[in-house]
Amino acid sequence: xxxxxxxxxxxxxxxxxxxxxxxxxxxxxxxxxxxxxxxxxxxxxxxxxxxxxxxxxxxxxxxxxxxxxxxxxxxxxxxxxxxxxxxxxxxxxxxxxxxxxxxxxxxxxxxxxxxxxxxxxxxxxxxxxxxxxxxxxxxxxxxxxxxxxxxxxxxxxxxxxxxxxxxxxxxxxxxxxxxxxxxxxxxxxxxxxxxxxxxxxxxxxxxxxxxxxxxxxxxxxxxxxxxxxxxxxxxxxxxxxxxxxxxxxxxxxxxxxxxxxxxxxxxxxxxxxxxxxxxxxxxxxxxxxxxxxxxxxxxxxxxxxxxxxxxxxxxxxxx
Ligand code: ATP
Numbered sequence: 001x002x003x004x005x006x007x008x009x010x011x012x013x014x015x016x017x018x019x020x021x022x023x024x025x026x027x028x029x030x031x032x033x034x035x036x037x038x039x040x041x042x043x044x045x046x047x048x049x050x051x052x053x054x055x056x057x058x059x060x061x062x063x064x065x066x067x068x069x070x071x072x073x074x075x076x077x078x079x080x081x082x083x084x085x086x087x088x089x090x091x092x093x094x095x096x097x098x099x100x101x102x103x104x105x106x107x108x109x110x111x112x113x114x115x116x117x118x119x120x121x122x123x124x125x126x127x128x129x130x131x132x133x134x135x136x137x138x139x140x141x142x143x144x145x146x147x148x149x150x151x152x153x154x155x156x157x158x159x160x161x162x163x164x165x166x167x168x169x170x171x172x173x174x175x176x177x178x179x180x181x182x183x184x185x186x187x188x189x190x191x192x193x194x195x196x197x198x199x200x201x202x203x204x205x206x207x208x209x210x211x212x213x214x215x216x217x218x219x220x221x222x223x224x225x226x227x228x229x230x231x232x233x234x235x236x237x238x239x240x241x242x243x244x245x246x247x248x249x250x251x252x253x254x255x256x257x258x259x260x261x262x263x264x265x266x267x268x269x270x271x272x273x274x275x276x277x278x279x280x281x282x283x284x285x286x287x288x289x290x291x292x293x294x295x296x297x298x299x300x301x302x303x304x305x306x307x308x309x310x311x312x313x314x315x316x317x318x319x
Pocket of ligand 1 (some may be wrong): 072
């Protein structure tokens with residue numbers, strides 16, 4: 001392998017830049033030519049590909065977003081689109097590609113692998129919904145942002161003796177809600193993986209309030225429902241009037257934490273080394289402290305196991 005490309009795809013996440021930097025610098029360190037592809041698979045199809053040097057990834061390790069930009073590209077889901085993308089890579093002499101993104105982006109990488117381009121996936125998404133890695137790049141930062149927001153809400157909730165419903169990201173995976181909820185002492189954490197009873201939550205809030213608890217925070221993953229609807233249902237049951245905060249895209253921005261930068265740096269370099277070793281169609285992850293690769297087919301067909309232990313811990317501590 002002599003030349004590699006790197007792209008970011010799907011939803012952006014904090015730490016993608018640190019991953020791009022790592023791929024570029026590690027590639028150059030190992031004597032490869034490295035190309036950056038703008039706007040994910042869209043840039044592959046439209047040949048928006050440029051050679052990177054050491055300086056082209058300077059001053060980005062601390063930045064959110066992605067200097068390569070990202071896109072969702074329907075054209076790439078077609079066979080013609082995939083063939084065009086592979087042809088463009090070959091035209092530049094690129095024989096390996098690192099794809100930083102989520103589930104969908106991984107499937108795209110797998111298609112290219114079947115067309116003879118060596119591919120490696122890196123888990124770039126705040127949702128932590130990718131299996132065979134303990135954490136995805138961006139998750140740690142997103143959780144910190146939610147915890148920070150809840151700290152601020154708590155101050156004003158306590159002063160006014162109010163409750164709060166905080167809606168966070170996570171359509172299928174409740175990890176942001178789980179980790180942020182546990183870390184911020186939420187009274188209830190509602191995630192898509194665990195059935196819940198609004199009756200029970202509303203009754204518990206009222207009982208705790210009557211027993212002297214002067215604030216309560218309910219964290220809701222968006223996959224469970226809208227924060228507004230949950231607040232309404234609580235009000236109908238216990239008469240309380242929870243205020244609703246929807247954190248939205250704030251969770252995807254800002255400077256990455258050191259955990260995300262280190263994860264991104266380790267995985268970027270690892271992906272390059274695995275490509276040099278001849279692997280393809282694999283996803284890189286850090287599992288139980290070890291860097292591992294797993295077949296993309298396996299990764300995209302496996303649901304990330306839910307951390308029931310942490311969920312039960314949060315429940316025990318939430319009285
Ligand atoms: P996130 O979970 O953060 O949204 P993602 O990578 O899952 O990230 P998607 O929009 O699902 O985001 O995928 C990104 C791009 O990957 C798509 O726009 C498309 O170009 C490509 N892609 C997705 N699924 C496939 C597929 N089955 N085959 C080929 N390409 C795909």
